[in-house]
Structure formats: structure tokens, C-alpha cells
Amino acid sequence: MEALTGTVDRVHSDLISISHEVHARPELAFEEHFASALLADALAGQGFAVERGIADLDTAFVGRSGTGPLRVAVFAEYDALPGIGHACGHNIIAAAGLGAGIALASVADDLGLTVEVYGTPAEESGGGKVLMLQRGAFDGVACAGMVHPAPFDVVRTRTLALADLAIRFTGREAHASAAPWAGRNAGDAATVAQVSLGLLRQHLEPGQQLHGIVSEGGTAPNVVPAAAELLYYLRADDAESLGRLAAHAEDCFAAGALATGCTHTVGEVSPAYTELRSDDALAAAYRAAAVAIGRSPVAPEYERLVPLGSTDMGNVSHAVPSIHPLIGLETDGAVTHQPEFTAAAASESADRAVRDGALALAAAFAAVAEDEDERARLVTRAAHGGGSDGGGR
Structure with missing residues (x-):
């Protein structure tokens, strides 16, 4: 955790700048040219090998670092909503995903990782991840994850x-x-x-x-x-x-x-979009990491009571062991898809969510990579072409 923390803190100001820049220039589904280029350039600046326009989508990309057998995918969303901009806080998702990827890259050699940060367009409407999945963009990936802002912290997010x-x-x-x-x-x-x-x-x-x-x-x-x-x-x-x-x-x-x-x-x-599945091991590792940095996720027995929506991450989770936790920020009672949440997504609390989300996500993947049994499960599963193995529901 110490090495990951040091890396996230080193790039913290850059992550916050990126979050605010994406927030200030909201772009709709498949039109996220500014955000996509901004994130891809940032990854290239950190030494990632970046491929743009993947899966025949102009605003999709992947940045890779490391050569280890365990391929870890971190997702960055960056599309906005018509009329109310980043009322779902995808600017936070983008910056936190970027930070998690950079942090994992700093320990990739020690943990035997290939770290892949995917820019995934059109989550609000368009199903960017579904198209990328269908076109083979995630073939061979061992596990995947992202964090999504909300008024509270939830580890095993339930979606419809x-x-x-x-x-x-x-x-x-x-x-x-x-x-x-x-x-x-x-x-x-x-x-x-x-x-x-x-x-x-x-x-x-x-x-x-x-x-x-x-x-x-x-x-x-x-x-x-x-x-x-x-x-x-x-x-x-x-x-x-x-x-x-x-x-x-x-x-x-x-x-x-x-x-x-x-x-x-x-x-x-x-x-x-299919319903979301959370991988048991990744979820447990994320909960431990979130608690360690001072977060207070909803207790597991209450997670199914949390209001929910839908996400194309659900489709990915049926093919690749995944997590999609919610990272909490102060919203004064506002919920996602309200103009007040748009304002909250560029607040000091949102900036803390960027840091904490990046660190907790990176720590969760690192913990699973260090667990010999879980590592073997994920690597073996990816080598045999994925599909549901019952590992997480």
C-alpha cells in the first residue's frame, strides 16, 4: 500500500486537473474527443504504450504498462449527460481510473502484472463497453474494475x-x-x-x-x-x-x-445492458483497502437496499471477474443525474474521491495479485477464454 500511496500522491495534482478539465468540457456519447485525448496523452506521458481508436471506436483507447502474466484492466469513463453535463461524475471515474492504472504500473514488475487502462466511451447511452467486449478488446484480460461516484460508498454495487x-x-x-x-x-x-x-x-x-x-x-x-x-x-x-x-x-x-x-x-x-456481478475476491480486497484509507462502505447486508441504475460494466462482469464499487462524495442530498450532483462532481469532496478511488482500486488489484490462489484462478481462467465461473455474484 505504501508504494501505491506514494505514486498516487505524486500524480495527485495532475489527476485533479484532469478531473476538472473533463468536468468543464462535457461531451456526449461517442463524441468524447477532448477527454479521450487528454487521458491517452496523460498515460503516454507516464510511459504507457497507448493505442487509440480501438474496437473501431474513435474515442476508445488502451494504455499498457508491464509484461506480467496477470492482465489487470482499469476502466475510465468520460461521457456526460445532455443538458446537465457530468451529473454522473464520469470525470471522477476517468481521473480515478487513470490514477489506479499509474499506481499499479509502478509495481507491475514486482507483482507480475500487465496493467491496461481502457478509455470506454458512451456508458450513459450507446454501450461502449458492450461494443468493445463484442469486438474482442478485453480478450485475455484476467480481471477488471472501476469506481463510480455516489453520495455513499458501496463495494458490491447492484445494477439492473x-x-x-x-x-x-x-x-x-x-x-x-x-x-x-x-x-x-x-x-x-x-x-x-x-x-x-x-x-x-x-x-x-x-x-x-x-x-x-x-x-x-x-x-x-x-x-x-x-x-x-x-x-x-x-x-x-x-x-x-x-x-x-x-x-x-x-x-x-x-x-x-x-x-x-x-x-x-x-x-x-x-x-x-446486463446486471452487474461482483467478483468475491476483488470485492473483499477493495473493502479492506477502502476501510484502511478511512472510507466507511455500506455494510454488506445493506448493499442490496441501495438505489441503483444500470451500466454496461454489467456485460463485462459476465465475461471478466470485475468490481464496480461506488466512491462516496458530499452532495448535500443531491443524487446522480441532478444538476446539483454536477456541481458536487468538481468539489473538494470529489477531489478526495479521485484520490481514494484510485488508491483503493489499485490496492484491491495488488492484493489479489499477491494472493497465490486468487492469482492462479484469474490467470487460469483468462487463459481458458473467460466465461462465468461462479466466482462472484
């Missing part, structure tokens, strides 16, 4: 499986006063679908959610809308439950089209 859908209704224009009978109202189709979804809520299974917006609903009050669009998220405890919810939701979308004489299509905006 997610479907990100766009539903388009197509009707026919007509004069809304002179000849409404000649039209087919796509806006009404969207309304009927939303009413149906609202009624469906009474019958949702525990853990299932749905919420959305009308992204298109017409052009003028005196023109029957020929096109309308809904953007909806469906969430559930796991992929199986999500599949059942999706079937019910599709009936609601179809009901809107049927009732109004319109047609409809349902498309994915992003690849589906």
Missing part, C-alpha cells in the same frame, strides 16, 4: 439489466380540422402506448421498471401527426426478467398502433 429502446409510430397527415378522418394520428398511438405502459406498472414483477419520454410528437396543432417516437428504458433485476418485461411492453406498443390504425417499429438505441 437494461433495454434502451426507440419506438416509432407512423400514421398519415391530414388537416386536423378540415379532414381529420383522412389522417392516422401517430401522436395518439404514442399516447395509447404510454397509457398502456402506465397500466402495466400495476403488474410488474419486483425489480422491473420502465420509464421514458416522447421525443417526437408532431409538427403543428393543425396537422394530424404522421410520425411520433417514444424513447424508453426497460429495467429488471436480471436479463431473464428483462426479457419478460420486454414482451409485455411490446404488447403495449402494438396496442397504440392497433388502436389508431398506425404502424410501429421497435429498435435498440444501445445494446442491452
